[in-house]
Amino acid sequence: MKLLRFTILSVAALFATSCQSNTKKSSTAENSNPALETTSKKEKLSPQDLSKYETAYFASGCFWCVEAIFESVKGVKESISGYSGGKEDNPTYEMIGYGKTTHAEAVEIYYDPEVISFTALVQVFFGSHDPTTLNRQGPDKGTQYRSIAFYKNEEEKKIIEAYIQALKDQDVYDGAPITTEVKEFEKFWIAEDYHQDYERNNPNNSYIRNVSIPRLNRFKQNFKAFLKEDAH
Structure with a gap:
């Protein structure tokens, strides 16, 4: 059966603020609605705990958005927001926003290969965004929002390339070219603390309400078999 292609964000989402427009923690006013506040606390794993898992x-x-999606997936122990794919050392959110680096906003995923495979993570990746929109996802435009699947070894590279070829063979994107970069992983720079678990911690932020949560919910609707028990 053909893999589902996610639709472009709704018209309402297109008029929402972009991910890059909010460079500070959300204000108290944005998070004052108790109906939208999260009630569960995320368990924090130590670096020693995380060292047991694959990345x-x-x-x-x-x-x-991407961090929240992967954290809903069974077998994923942690998803961390950061920057990768560029050459500059110590990139910051401000540098990224002003186009002063060649990095992309990226996520570092710690996962248990006995529960979920790298192939399945690649499927989550392609199933949760539109890889045919060059340097753009929804209302977010710029090279920092480009699609990249990183590989750490030749086996991972082959898995990614084979999956892309399968998408092309099945014409999942109706002839639209897949713009995803297949790039050897070099270094991941962890983003500023306030970006971590941003969707969980800022549920009333306008971008989170209009873009992140709808994107996450579309993924959950179409990939129920991938979800953790508490993510349904």
Whole structure:
């Protein structure tokens, strides 16, 4: 059966603020609605705990969205927002926003390969964004939002390339070219603290309400078999 292609964000979302427009923590007023506040606390794993797991790296638009999507996936122990794919050292959110680096907003994923495979993570990656929109996801435009599937070894590279070829063979995107970069992983720079778990911690932020949550919900609707029990 043909893999589902996610639709472009709704008209309402297109008029929402972009991921890059908010460079500080959301105001108290934005988070004052108790009806939208999250009630569960995320368990924090130590670096020692995380060292037990495999890592994978992807970029597919605003990292607030991507982090939340991967954290809903069974077998994923942690998803961290950051920057990768460029050459500059110590990139910051401000530098990224003003186009002063060649990095993309990316996520570092720690996963248990006994629960979920790298191939499945690649499927999550392609199933949760539109890889045919060059340097853009929804309302977010710029090279920092480009689609990149990183590989750490030749096996991962082959998996990514084979999956892209399968998407082309099945004409999943109706002839539209896949713009995803297949790039060897070099280094991941962790983003500023306030970006971590941004969707969970800022549920009333306008971008989160209009872009991130609808994107996450579309993924959940179409990939129920991938979800953790508490993510349904």
